[in-house]
Amino acid sequence: MLRTLTAKRRNTLILSLALAALAGCQTTSPTTGSSGVSYGDSKAVETVTTELGSTDIQMISEKMTQSLIQTPEIQTLVKKRQLMMASPVKNKTSEYFDTRLITDTILTQLQKNGVRYTIESEDMQNQVDELRRQNQSGLYNKSKSVKMGKMEGAKYRLDGSISSIIKKTSDMKDVYYKMNLRLIEIETGVVEWSDEKEIRKTARR
Amino acid sequence: MKRHLYSLGILLATSVHAFAQAPEMAPSPGPSIASKLEEQGKMDYLQVTDLRATKRDNLLRIQAEITNTHAGNQQLYYRFKWLDRDGFSVWDEEPWKPMTLYGNQKQFINAIAPTFKAADFRLLLQSPNNTAN
Numbered sequence: 510m511l512r513t514l515t516a517k518r519r520n521t522l523i524l525s526l527a528l529a530a531l532a533g534c535q536t537t538s539p540t541t542g543s544s545g546v547s548y549g550d551s552k553a554v555e556t557v558t559t560e561l562g563s564t565d566i567q568m569i570s571e572k573m574t575q576s577l578i579q580t581p582e583i584q585t586l587v588k589k590r591q592l593m594m595a596s597p598v599k600n601k602t603s604e605y606f607d608t609r610l611i612t613d614t615i616l617t618q619l620q621k622n623g624v625r626y627t628i629e630s631e632d633m634q635n636q637v638d639e640l641r642r643q644n645q646s647g648l649y650n651k652s653k654s655v656k657m658g659k660m661e662g663a664k665y666r667l668d669g670s671i672s673s674i675i676k677k678t679s680d681m682k683d684v685y686y687k688m689n690l691r692l693i694e695i696e697t698g699v700v701e702w703s704d705e706k707e708i709r710k711t712a713r714r
Numbered sequence: 715m716k717r718h719l720y721s722l723g724i725l726l727a728t729s730v731h732a733f734a735q736a737p738e739m740a741p742s743p744g745p746s747i748a749s750k751l752e753e754q755g756k757m758d759y760l761q762v763t764d765l766r767a768t769k770r771d772n773l774l775r776i777q778a779e780i781t782n783t784h785a786g787n788q789q790l791y792y793r794f795k796w797l798d799r800d801g802f803s804v805w806d807e808e809p810w811k812p813m814t815l816y817g818n819q820k821q822f823i824n825a826i827a828p829t830f831k832a833a834d835f836r837l838l839l840q841s842p843n844n845t846a847n
Binding site: 622 | 740770771773791793807808810811812825826828829830
């Protein structure tokens with residue numbers, strides 16, 4: 510009888526320990542998967558390669574926004590509710606990257622300060638398609654449709670380029686990037702503001 | 715990091731907001747430089763030796779002087795937090811920015827608030843080569 514009780518207690522103890530061990534394997538973290546994928550800080554300094562990366566794009570956008578926002582033209586543009594736009598920045602480097610990453614960030618940050626901007630040529634087709642759909646398809650109630658010929662033109666446009674110089678030796682690679690951005694009054698073609706950002710990245714092999 | 719106890723001379727928007735130096739034991743008339751810094755770890759060789767802020771054209775402008783007290787190069791990472799008068803954040807997180815300071819060099823960090831709403835700031839600093847918690 511005594512032996513049976515002891516055996517029962519031992520089994521209960523083993524079962525409890527096994528359950529505790531299983532519970533220990535579980536995590537309270539709200540994640541799933543175990544493939545080694547993890548999320549990082551999108552604002553961290555990225556030094557994976559010397560090619561243009563997230564930190565470079567973020568630093569360029571930030572510098573240009575800070576410089577632009579203090580210009581009298583932008584402050585007048587905000588007060589008078591005038592419009593600006595961004596032309597595609599020329600990528601003169603040997604790398605491929607979408608330069609709209611830079612201009613989109615600059616425009617978004619300026620808009621948070623009251624700057625209004627118009628769509629650029631790349632987005633124009635979607636705009637024209639929608640205007641035509643509402644006005645020419647015959648599917649929409651005309652009294653509740655937007656009108657053609659009401660689009661507003663920008664007073665200023667942003668334009669610029671990004672270039673690079675690459676130097677390599679057997680054990681070292683040095684890349685120099687230079688981004689130039691200008692604010693141009695569209696009617697006159699006068700450059701009202703310009704600034705540049707330089708970045709140097711060096712890697713030892 | 716040996717903090718220099720500087721007093722904050724906060725003036726009105728029309729004048730320069732300078733973080734002026736004061737004797738260490740003197741009663742501080744305003745916030746110190748230290749109150750504007752957030753260091754991630756302890757920096758042994760890099761010090762913020764001057765910090766100025768002013769508001770021009772409704773935008774907060776900051777100038778911080780960083781001094782490298784070591785003979786060798788030091789790497790610094792920094793970014794700003796932009797706050798309103800009540801201490802609420804008024805801008806998204808900035809990217810960390812790298813800066814190299816040569817041996818015994820002094821260098822300025824100049825920044826302009828990205829928004830007209832910014833009335834206060836914090837300077838976040840991290841130096842990986844001499845951080846020890």
